[in-house]
Amino acid sequence: MKPFDGRWLCPATFAKRIPKSGDLSRVDTTEDSANSLRSSIRRLKRLQSPTDVAQITILPQQATADVADGTLLLDAGEAAGVDMEAGCFNCSCGTCVAEVVSGGENLSEPTSEELDVLDQWNKDPEKYRLTCCVTLDRGSVTLRQSH
Numbered sequence: 001m002k003p004f005d006g007r008w009l010c011p012a013t014f015a016k017r018i019p020k021s022g023d024l025s026r027v028d029t030t031e032d033s034a035n036s037l038r039s040s041i042r043r044l045k046r047l048q049s050p051t052d053v054a055q056i057t058i059l060p061q062q063a064t065a066d067v068a069d070g071t072l073l074l075d076a077g078e079a080a081g082v083d084m085e086a087g088c089f090n091c092s093c094g095t096c097v098a099e100v101v102s103g104g105e106n107l108s109e110p111t112s113e114e115l116d117v118l119d120q121w122n123k124d125p126e127k128y129r130l131t132c133c134v135t136l137d138r139g140s141v142t143l144r145q146s147h
């Protein structure tokens with residue numbers, strides 16, 4: 001069995017061509033096949049990788065992570081390895097409040113619920129955001145956890 005027949009095959013299709021018996025001796029293992037498989041894997045990775053990547057930095061830990069645009073700040077912080085504080089996860093308690101050190105223009109617009117909670121905590125919405133209800137839409141942001 002020639003798994004590639006000179007054509008591009010995705011790894012899933014390649015896997016289907018492996019005999020159910022698991023007898024790999026019938027699978028073409030020539031250098032051309034290996035190169036074709038590597039090319040297929042690279043193409044698949046490009047398709048799966050987000051092209052628009054944003055970056056979050058959490059202070060004082062100086063922890064950073066690259067995340068897909070539109071990631072919730074809470075999830076982005078966790079991706080950076082920081083144990084992000086949160087309570088309700090629903091934009092109503094204020095436990096997740098964080099100071100925006102830079103990059104506030106890259107965050108989603110505040111909702112009326114978020115503004116109400118920030119007002120209750122006497123936090124300026126220009127400097128503070130609730131990480132459970134704000135997304136990092138592009139670029140980079142640096143936050144300092146407030147609790």
Ligand code: FES
Nearest residue numbers: 087089094096132
């Ligand atoms: S966790 Fe309650 S407002 Fe964010």
